[in-house]
Amino acid sequence: MSRINTNVQAMLAQRVLAMQNNNLSTSLERLSTGLRINRGKDDPSGLIASENLRAEISGINAAMGNAQRAEQVVNVAEGALQEISNMLVELQGLVGSTANDAGVSKEEKEANQLQIDSILQAIDRIANTTSFQGTKLLNGNYDYQVEGVDTSELNMIQVNSARMSSGNPIAVDVDVQQAASNGTLFLSTATDSLTIELSGNEGVQQFTFAQGSTLADMASAINTFEDALGVTATVDGTQVRIDSVGFGQDAFVNVKTLDGDNVVYDSDGVADTDGMLKEYGGDAQVSINGIQAVTSGLEARVATDGFDISVTLGSINSVDGSSSFSISGGGADFNLSPSVSLAGKVSLAFQNVSSGNLGHTWTSSGELTSLTDLKSGGASNVVNGDLARAQSVVDSAVKEIATMRGRLGAFQKNTIQTAMNSLSIALENTAAAESSIRDTDFAFETAALTRQQILSQAATQALLLAKSQPQSVLALLA
CATH class of the missing domain: 2.60.40 (Immunoglobulin-like)
Structure with missing residues (x-):
C-alpha cells in the first residue's frame, strides 16, 4: 500500500466495527429489558400486532375485574335475601302456631303478632339498607321501570332481564292465541x-x-x-x-x-x-314480541339472551287478546366483555323486597295481597284476621324470595363464572401470543450476544491493523 491520504481498509474496518457494536448494543438492550421489540424500528409490523394484543389484554383484565365486582354485588344481595328467607320461615311458624286457636290464649296471639310486626319491620329495614358502594340494591333501585301498562289487561309483570341499547325503551307486545281455562x-x-x-x-x-x-x-x-x-x-x-x-x-x-x-x-x-x-283446565298460548312463551295457567314467560320477562294475563285472557307496554329503564348492568358493547353487557333485576312487595296473591274477590296484610290491624293479622289467607301470603313470599335467590345463583354460576373462565383462557392465549411477538428469546439472544462480542473484538483488531498499515510507506523514505 503506497497511499496514505485515504486509508480505505481502515474505513472498511471502522464501518464493520460500528455495525458490530450496534448489533452488540441491540443484543444487550434486549437482554437487559427482556423485550425483543423496544422501539418501532426493531420490528414495525410486530410492534403493531403487539400493541393491539396489549390493548386486548388490558380489556380482558378489565372485564375480569368487572365479573369479580358483579359477583360481589350479587353476594351482598344474596346474603340479605338469605336472612329475609330465614325470617319468613319463622313467620310461617308463628302463623301456624297461632292457628291452633283453642290452645292459644289471646295474650299469646298478641305476643305472636308483636313478633310478626318486628319481623316485617326487619324485612323492610334490610330492603332499605342493603347496599353496595352506597347504592341500595333491594329497594327497587335496580328494578325495571315499565310504562303504558293496563293493569286490567295484565295483572302482573316481572322483568328479570332486559338488555337496553343506549337507554332506548323496549316495546313489549303480548298476544294471546289461546285463552287459559279452568277445569x-x-x-x-x-x-x-x-x-x-x-x-x-x-x-x-x-x-x-x-x-x-x-x-x-x-x-x-x-x-x-x-x-x-x-x-x-x-x-x-x-x-x-x-x-x-x-x-x-x-x-x-x-x-x-x-x-x-x-x-x-x-x-x-x-x-x-x-x-x-x-x-x-288448559294453559294459555301466548307470544311475547313474537316469541312463543312458556305458559302455566295465566302466567307466561319468555327467557332469551338479554330478555327475560313474565306476565300474568288479566282481561286479555281470550282468543286474539293483546296488550302492549314498554320497558323504559332500570336494571343492573354489568359489562363482562373486553369491549364495551351491547353484546358484552348483561342485565339483571333486583326486585324490591319490602313487605309491601312480597307475598302477592289474588284472593277469590280479586284483591291483591302482600305481607303488609299480616301487620297489626291488617286483614291477615294473627289476632283476629284470616289465618288461611295469612299462610297463603307467607307461602307466596317464601317462593318469591327462593325464586329470586335461585335466579341470582344461576346468574353467578352460568353467567359470571362462565364469563370469568372464558376470560381467563382468553387472557392466557392472548398474553402468550403477545409474548411470542414482543418478548426476548434469551437462549437466542445470549448466543447472538456471544457472537457479536467476538465479531466486535475481531473488528477492533482489524481496525488497529488497518490504521497501522500506512506506516509501511516510511520504508520507502529510508
Whole structure:
C-alpha cells in the first residue's frame, strides 16, 4: 500500500466495527429489558400486532375485574335475601302456631303478632339498607321501570332481564292465541236426593242434596267450602257450574256420584258413565314480541339472551287478546366483555323486597295481597284476621324470595363464572401470543450476544491493523 491520504481498509474496518457494536448494543438492550421489540424500528409490523394484543389484554383484565365486582354485588344481595328467607320461615311458624286457636290464649296471639310486626319491620329495614358502594340494591333501585301498562289487561309483570341499547325503551307486545281455562263441570238437579264427592286442587268434600234442592242452594253449599276445595260454583241456566279457582293444566274439578242419578256433565255436555267425571283446565298460548312463551295457567314467560320477562294475563285472557307496554329503564348492568358493547353487557333485576312487595296473591274477590296484610290491624293479622289467607301470603313470599335467590345463583354460576373462565383462557392465549411477538428469546439472544462480542473484538483488531498499515510507506523514505 503506497497511499496514505485515504486509508480505505481502515474505513472498511471502522464501518464493520460500528455495525458490530450496534448489533452488540441491540443484543444487550434486549437482554437487559427482556423485550425483543423496544422501539418501532426493531420490528414495525410486530410492534403493531403487539400493541393491539396489549390493548386486548388490558380489556380482558378489565372485564375480569368487572365479573369479580358483579359477583360481589350479587353476594351482598344474596346474603340479605338469605336472612329475609330465614325470617319468613319463622313467620310461617308463628302463623301456624297461632292457628291452633283453642290452645292459644289471646295474650299469646298478641305476643305472636308483636313478633310478626318486628319481623316485617326487619324485612323492610334490610330492603332499605342493603347496599353496595352506597347504592341500595333491594329497594327497587335496580328494578325495571315499565310504562303504558293496563293493569286490567295484565295483572302482573316481572322483568328479570332486559338488555337496553343506549337507554332506548323496549316495546313489549303480548298476544294471546289461546285463552287459559279452568277445569269445569256441570251439575244438574236430581229428582231424588243426591250425594256427591267433590274435589279440587285444595281438597275433597262430600255433599248431600235433598230432593227438591234448588240450584242456588246447591251452589251456595259448594261455595261454603271454596277455600278448602279450590273450586267455586255458580248457577248457569238449568245447571250448577263448578269451576276450579285456578287456571291451567294442573287445575281440576272432580265429581264422584255416591248416591243418586248421574247428573254430572263436562263442558261439552257429555255425562259421566261410571259415576265419576274429572275435568282439567288448559294453559294459555301466548307470544311475547313474537316469541312463543312458556305458559302455566295465566302466567307466561319468555327467557332469551338479554330478555327475560313474565306476565300474568288479566282481561286479555281470550282468543286474539293483546296488550302492549314498554320497558323504559332500570336494571343492573354489568359489562363482562373486553369491549364495551351491547353484546358484552348483561342485565339483571333486583326486585324490591319490602313487605309491601312480597307475598302477592289474588284472593277469590280479586284483591291483591302482600305481607303488609299480616301487620297489626291488617286483614291477615294473627289476632283476629284470616289465618288461611295469612299462610297463603307467607307461602307466596317464601317462593318469591327462593325464586329470586335461585335466579341470582344461576346468574353467578352460568353467567359470571362462565364469563370469568372464558376470560381467563382468553387472557392466557392472548398474553402468550403477545409474548411470542414482543418478548426476548434469551437462549437466542445470549448466543447472538456471544457472537457479536467476538465479531466486535475481531473488528477492533482489524481496525488497529488497518490504521497501522500506512506506516509501511516510511520504508520507502529510508
